[in-house]
Amino acid sequence: METQKTILITAGPTREKIDAVRFITNRSTGKMGYALAKAAVNQNFRVILISGVTNLPKVDGTEFIQIESAAEMAEVVKKYADSADFIIMSAAVADYRPKFVHANKMKKTDGDLTLILERTEDILKYLGENKKPNQLLIGFAAETDDLIANAKGKLERKNLDYIIANDVSKSDRGFGSDNNAVTILKRDGSREDINLLDKSALAEILITKICGN
Ligand code: CTP
Numbered sequence: 066m067e068t069q070k071t072i073l074i075t076a077g078p079t080r081e082k083i084d085a086v087r088f089i090t091n092r093s094t095g096k097m098g099y100a101l102a103k104a105a106v107n108q109n110f111r112v113i114l115i116s117g118v119t120n121l122p123k124v125d126g127t128e129f130i131q132i133e134s135a136a137e138m139a140e141v142v143k144k145y146a147d148s149a150d151f152i153i154m155s156a157a158v159a160d161y162r163p164k165f166v167h168a169n170k171m172k173k174t175d176g177d178l179t180l181i182l183e184r185t186e187d188i189l190k191y192l193g194e195n196k197k198p199n200q201l202l203i204g205f206a207a208e209t210d211d212l213i214a215n216a217k218g219k220l221e222r223k224n225l226d227y228i229i230a231n232d233v234s235k236s237d238r239g240f241g242s243d244n245n246a247v248t249i250l251k252r253d254g255s256r257e258d259i260n261l262l263d264k265s266a267l268a269e270i271l272i273t274k275i276c277g278n
Pocket of ligand 1: 135154155156157158159160185186187188189190203204205206207219
């Protein structure tokens with residue numbers, strides 16, 4: 066019998082605290098990542114699902130870890146990365162966080178408020194620089210402009226094996242939608258378009274194509 070392979074999947078948005086009651090986040094709902102986790106369980110992989118806060122029920126059969134911020138996600142991903150044969154970063158990780166977090170609720174004043182944001186760690190870039198032999202690294206590129214060129218740039222800069230390019234400028238797909246259409250770009254320059262499908266069906270295809278034998 067073949068040994069069971071492990072897929073680490075990240076999903077959903079991150080939350081970056083401003084103060085005790087406020088945070089910065091994004092429109093990711095986690096649907097694509099959770100669909101990937103479900104498809105991977107269906108296809109008999111060991112699945113570690115590291116998720117931001119979503120409204121979705123946990124996916125049965127996964128090792129589920131809940132995080133909030135990009136820094137928490139980075140810490141947990143690094144902890145589990147060595148045990149993964151495949152890492153799929155479908156989470157919408159914040160690129161910036163408030164530089165100063167107020168422990169209490171901030172009180173308003175009459176004037177404007179300026180928030181200073183600092184960069185978060187690029188988790189996928191770190192994984193690309195510390196890739197284990199035979200490990201495959203898969204990123205997502207959510208773009209509104211120049212989809213393929215931007216996705217290719219990310220694949221190269223982050224030393225990925227695949228990038229799933231996702232057009233988020235249309236309301237019938239991507240963030241929040243039940244459907245998605247993507248282009249899979251491979252390291253060797255080849256590409257494959259997958260037309261608009263239900264996210265569960267799309268996830269089954271992606272797991273088969275990328276993680277199958
Ligand atoms: N990602 C990550 N760590 C971050 C930000 C993003 O691991 N701090 C991952 C995402 O999970 C996704 C990919 O990197 O797989 C997205 O690439 P990125 O260049 O960060 O795209 P954007 O966040 O859309 O940023 P931009 O288009 O401004 O470069």
